[in-house]
Amino acid sequence: MSKILITGGAGYIGSMLCTKLLEKGHVVTTVDLLKYNKGSLNHLYFYKNFKLICDDIRKVSLMKKLVRQHEFIIPLAALVGAPLCEKYKKEAISTNLKSIKDLCNLVTKKNKVIYLTTNSGYGIGEKDKYCDENSPLKPISLYGKTKCDGEDLVRKYIRNHVCFRLATVFGHSYRMRSDLLVNNFVSTAIKKKKLTLFEPHFRRNFIHVRDVVNAVIFTMKNFNRLKKNVYNLGLSSANISKIMLARKIQKQYKRLKIKIVTNRKDPDKRDYFVSNKKIEKKGFKAQISLDEGISELIQVFLNDKEKIINNY
Ligand SMILES: NC(=O)c1ccc[n+]([C@@H]2O[C@H](COP(=O)([O-])OP(=O)(O)OC[C@H]3O[C@@H](n4cnc5c(N)ncnc54)[C@H](O)[C@@H]3O)[C@@H](O)[C@H]2O)c1
Structure with a gap:
């Protein structure tokens, strides 16, 4: 325990x-300000060994006390996604980056830190790029930059760390996000029965949210073998293009029509294959397929229309 x-x-x-x-x-x-979903932890108050502190991670005195009391630290609080960070620039920098800077000063050699960032800075504008952990990260959004700089700080100043660069996450969660690509395609398919794709051959890598959880648990168990390192974390069979993803959804949701638009550009310039070999060699492999995730999401969005709109 x-x-x-x-x-x-x-x-x-x-x-x-x-x-x-x-x-x-x-x-x-x-520690969470419960910015979006006040009920996403309701099912956990039953556990005696669970505590929610509804407060701001930017309070250094609070974090100092808590960091001392815990062995593992998993800093997930952030303003997540490019549009949100563009809208609230100052808050994005203080939450995503300054809080990590402070954390670097608070942790001791007794703490073990697991930091999650995005792989979205790989392969920007480089068609069919094949990326491993040595490929340069060149984030273009403020979100990407704060997360990349956060990873640099963790790797430089925290002795016991493991960093993961995540593929685009999909699947159902107690706090649902329908802005993530797979979740968004399925929710749009259900709502509009039509998906309009531009630059349909751009490739991405994906991972189910439960596989992300399993990777963190694997890391806790194998911390000493994994520490002082950064790993890509994605489902290796899910390096696929947007059109392939849309067709997978259509296979399970037959009413869907797919329309390709040629005169528009995707502002997100990612078009890459991501290698997850480094973490797989250490013994962790993501398992949950896109088909399983799509099937789950179709049920979620068909039966609970509110899930489609409750992002930010
Ligand atoms: N979901 C993805 O696809 C993905 C991919 C790569 C990396 N990540 C990283 O994983 C982490 C979690 O992402 P998510 O998708 O769960 O995002 P999310 O927006 O669902 O969760 C962020 C949580 O942080 C809380 N929060 C924000 N500012 C706070 C503050 N100042 N004090 C206390 N709480 C605050 C919010 O209330 C929210 O519950 C982030 O660091 C993100 O960068 C996510």
């Missing part, structure tokens, strides 16, 4: 992670 501090535990990844860790008997504390 470990003592784990998760910031942003009420979020898309955090609410699934807190749930699994508590089921496994760990002691979990989370």
Whole structure:
């Protein structure tokens, strides 16, 4: 049993992670402002070893006390996604970057930090680029930049760290996000029965949110073997193009019409294959297929229309 501090535990990844860790008997504390979904942790108050502190991670005195009391630190709280960070620039920098700078000063050699960032800075504008952990990260959005700089700080100043560069996450969570590409395509398919694609051959890599949780649990168990390193984290069979993804959805949701538009550009310039070999060689392989995730999401969006709109 470990003592784990998760910031942003009420979020898309955090609410699934807190749930699994508590089921496994760990002691979990989370700090979250409950910005989006006030109920995503309701099912966890039953556990005696769960504590939610509804507060701001930017309060250094609060974080100092909590970091001392916990072995594992998983800092998830952030303003997530390019549009949100563009809208609230100052808050994005203080939440995504300044808080990580502060964390670097607070952790000791007793702490173990697992940091999640995005792989979205790979392969910008480079068609069919094949990326591993040595490929340069060149994020273009403020979101990408804050996360990339956060990773640099963690790797430089935190002795016991493991960093993951995540593929685009999909699947259902207690705090749902329908802005993520697979979730968005399925929710649009259900709502409009039509998907309009531009630059349909751009490739991406994907991973189910439960596989992200499983990777964190694997990391906790194998920390010493994995530490002081950065790993790509994605489903290796899911390096696929937008059109392939749309067809997979159409296979399960026959009413869907796919329209290709040739005169528009995708502002997101990612077009890449991502290698997940480094983490796979250490013994972790993402397992949940896109087809399983699509099937789950179709049920979610068909039966609960509110899930489609509750992002930010
Ligand atoms: N979901 C993805 O596809 C993905 C991919 C790569 C990396 N990540 C990283 O994983 C982490 C979690 O992402 P997510 O998708 O769960 O996002 P999310 O928006 O669902 O969750 C973020 C949580 O942080 C909380 N929060 C924000 N500012 C706070 C503050 N100042 N104090 C306390 N709480 C605050 C919010 O209330 C929210 O519950 C982020 O660091 C993100 O960069 C996510």
